[in-house]
Amino acid sequence: MAAYRKLAALLAADPAQQNALGLFVQADMQREIARAAFDIGSGEACTALNQGNAYLSKALAILARAQEAGAPEALDGLARELDDERRRMGCIQSGPPADVGTPDASLAGHYYLSGVMETGSELLLKPDGQFEWYISYGAVDQVAKGRWGRTAETVTLATDVPPADAPLFRADEVFPWDADVERQLRRFERADLEDLVAARCPWNIAMTTTLWSYDLEIPKPVTDAELAKASETKRAAEAIRDEASRIFAKAASATATEDDRAAASVAMEAWGKAHSDMAQAHHDANLPEPDIGSPAVPPECQLPAEESYKPIPESEWRRGVGIVVGDPAREMRLSDVEVTFVFGDGHRETAKTRRGGMAFVPVRKGAAVQQITLAMSEPVSRTETLSIAPLIEGIQAVMVDTRQIAEPPFEVMRLEVQGNDLIPEDMPRGRYSRN
Numbered sequence: 379m380a381a382y383r384k385l386a387a388l389l390a391a392d393p394a395q396q397n398a399l400g401l402f403v404q405a406d407m408q409r410e411i412a413r414a415a416f417d418i419g420s421g422e423a424c425t426a427l428n429q430g431n432a433y434l435s436k437a438l439a440i441l442a443r444a445q446e447a448g449a450p451e452a453l454d455g456l457a458r459e460l461d462d463e464r465r466r467m468g469c470i471q472s473g474p475p476a477d478v479g480t481p482d483a484s485l486a487g488h489y490y491l492s493g494v495m496e497t498g499s500e501l502l503l504k505p506d507g508q509f510e511w512y513i514s515y516g517a518v519d520q521v522a523k524g525r526w527g528r529t530a531e532t533v534t535l536a537t538d539v540p541p542a543d544a545p546l547f548r549a550d551e552v553f554p555w556d557a558d559v560e561r562q563l564r565r566f567e568r569a570d571l572e573d574l575v576a577a578r579c580p581w582n583i584a585m586t587t588t589l590w591s592y593d594l595e596i597p598k599p600v601t602d603a604e605l606a607k608a609s610e611t612k613r614a615a616e617a618i619r620d621e622a623s624r625i626f627a628k629a630a631s632a633t634a635t636e637d638d639r640a641a642a643s644v645a646m647e648a649w650g651k652a653h654s655d656m657a658q659a660h661h662d663a664n665l666p667e668p669d670i671g672s673p674a675v676p677p678e679c680q681l682p683a684e685e686s687y688k689p690i691p692e693s694e695w696r697r698g699v700g701i702v703v704g705d706p707a708r709e710m711r712l713s714d715v716e717v718t719f720v721f722g723d724g725h726r727e728t729a730k731t732r733r734g735g736m737a738f739v740p741v742r743k744g745a746a747v748q749q750i751t752l753a754m755s756e757p758v759s760r761t762e763t764l765s766i767a768p769l770i771e772g773i774q775a776v777m778v779d780t781r782q783i784a785e786p787p788f789e790v791m792r793l794e795v796q797g798n799d800l801i802p803e804d805m806p807r808g809r810y811s812r813n
Contacts, residue, residue: 382407382410382411382414386404386408386411389404389407390404398437399437401434401436401437401440402434402437404430404433405430405433405434405460406456407430408426408427408430409426409427409430409456409459409460409463411426412424412426412427412430413463416466416467423463424464424467427460427464427467431460434456434457434460461785466757466758466759477534478526478527478536479526479528479529479532479533479534480527480528480529481503481506481507481526481528482527482528482533485503485528485533485795486503486504487502487503487812488500488501489501489502489503489800489810489812490811490812491513491805491809491810492811493805493809496516497513497514497515497808498513498515499512499808499810500512501800501810503526503533507525508523508525508526509522509523509524509526509535510522510523511535511787511791521707522535522537522787522788523537523538524536524538531794531795532793532794533792533793533794533795534790534791534792534793535788535790535791535793536789536790537786537788537789538781539786539789540779540781540782544782545762546754546758546760546779546782546783547762547764547777547778547779548764548776548778549750549764549765549766549774549775550774550775550776550777551775552766552774552775553702553775554773555698555771555772555773557689559700559773560696560697561687561690562734562736563696563698563700563738564685564690566732566738568685569732571681571682572681575679578630578679579626579629579630579642579676580639580643581626581642581643581645581646597664598664600664604659605663605665607659607663608659608660608662608663608665610659611655611656611658611659612656612659612660612668614652614655615649615652615653615655615670616670618645618649618652619649619652619670619671619672619673620673622642622645622648623673625638625641625645626642626675626676626679627674628641628642629641630676631676631678645673649673656668656670698740698741698771699719699739699740699741699747699769699771699772699774700737700739700773700774701717701719701731701736701737701738701750701773701774701776702734702735702773702774702775703715703717703731703735703737703752703776704735704776704777704778705777705778705780706777708780710778711731711733711734711735711736712731712735712754712778713730713731713733714730714754715731715735715737715752715753715754716728716729716752716753716754717729717730717737717752717753718750719739719747719749720748720750720751721745721746721747721748722745722746722768723742725745727739727740727742741770741771745770746768746769746770747766747768747770747774748765748766748768748769749763749764749765750763750764750766750774751763752764754783757784764776791803791804796809798812799811799812
């Protein structure tokens with residue numbers, strides 16, 4: 379931090395660094411200062427980001443006077459990055475701007491967008507000054523909520539931004555363990571087993587790949603050399619198959635070395651080539667490809683058969699304590715959230731949410747989960763601990779304030795009042811109407 383501050387002071391005092399490029403460099407330096415300050419918990423982060431924005435404003439003014447093109451794109455990119463950091467570091471304060479105006483009861487109602495191709499959008503202006511907005515174009519859906527008001531012939535929408543100290547996670551309802559949850563638990567267990575086998579036997583992946591095969595052509599004259607080669611490649615493939623079986627067994631054993639594992643990968647490649655050569659030679663000789671099988675797969679590299687999707691009797695449920703993390707209003711579930719389940723006896727179990735926002739830990743006899751700690755690294759870095767009602771078995775739902783992790787589609791939107799319609803300033807061809 380001291381080095382950053384010293385360099386920033388030198389740049390700020392150097393007259394040669396007060397041109398557009400120098401100001402850009404200083405703005406970027408302030409971003410680095412903010413990151414370092416945030417990492418050590420210093421209160422300088424927001425001040426540094428504000429200073430960075432000030433440098434960018436000066437740089438843009440210089441470029442505008444010089445009427446230079448192209449360079450503003452780089453400045454805009456850094457401005458967006460600074461804004462992203464302000465959100466991540468909690469530097470944006472909540473509340474609408476002072477000039478939002480006053481709600482006009484005559485404008486309250488449900489509006490629908492027209493005039494913009496392949497875009498659907500709705501705007502709900504509530505009499506109490508709250509608004510809800512939605513837009514869909516292509517594969518993109520965005521929503522916003524906040525406050526609205528009218529000043530003269532302008533309606534202003536201001537998206538609510540949560541305060542910097544607002545909690546990101548909130549414990550919600552608890553769901554009982556049921557057949558669907560049991561099925562999901564088993565899917566996770568299967569995925570864990572597949573990962574374990576893949577790590578233990580990385581050459582095993584190729585064993586599940588269908589090797590190349592040839593269709594016989596219209597009968598043609600075949601030479602003795604082609605017949606001999608077919609026979610020779612078959613014998614070679616059988617020998618390499620058997621040797622690969624031996625090498626795989628050694629590489630999968632508990633005493634295997636890195637050299638053994640490397641040898642297994644080489645053996646897998648050799649088997650693939652030998653099998654391909656055999657198939658090609660038999661095709662050339664107009665012979666069917668012989669079925670000589672594949673190298674033997676050691677038990678340590680084998681996966682049990684997939685479970686069928688027939689109902690699982692309740693008496694066979696493995697059960698557990700689980701969590702589902704997400705925002706139902708946006709149909710969003712969060713994966714890669716590290717969850718620590720804290721039991722009443724002090725025991726801790728950690729799991730990470732996967733696709734679907736779920737994570738599980740085993741039931742602990744005689745102890746209930748009483749706290750959960752959630753740690754997120756992306757898109758924001760946050761760790762929070764929630765106290766929950768004692769949970770012996772079941773699923774704890776945790777709501778996420780996604781406003782804190784997803785940049786809103788806009789902070790302020792202004793619309794011009796034209797009769798009973800509203801015309802958005804950034805979509806002049808669009809028109810929000812109540813009918």
